[in-house]
Amino acid sequence: xxDFLKRVRSVxxxxxxxxxxxxxxxGPPVPPENVGLNPTIERQKKLEMLEEKQREGAADESAExxxxxxxxxQDVNLPPLxxxxxx
Numbered sequence: 001x002x003d004f005l006k007r008v009r010s011v012x013x014x015x016x017x018x019x020x021x022x023x024x025x026x027g028p029p030v031p032p033e034n035v036g037l038n039p040t041i042e043r044q045k046k047l048e049m050l051e052e053k054q055r056e057g058a059a060d061e062s063a064e065x066x067x068x069x070x071x072x073x074q075d076v077n078l079p080p081l082x083x084x085x086x087x
Contacts, residue, residue: 033039
């Protein structure tokens with residue numbers, strides 16, 4: 001009888017383990033406010049606002065320094081190396 005109980009226990013443990021592994025992640029559910037398109041868009045808007053503030057701060061600092069004429073760039077804008085949209 002002892003052998004029978006060990007066999008039943010091992011089958012039961014295997015079934016429970018299989019159900020836990022097969023049912024996905026064990027843990028609290030993710031709230032829907034943190035998943036999806038709207039939270040992603042809100043995060044991107046916050047990042048853009050921070051970047052814009054940093055650019056404004058950098059523009060204020062660069063406005064104080066006179067521009068170096070050697071760093072102005074090319075006189076003639078050259079076309080891109082590879083044409084875009086043509087075959």
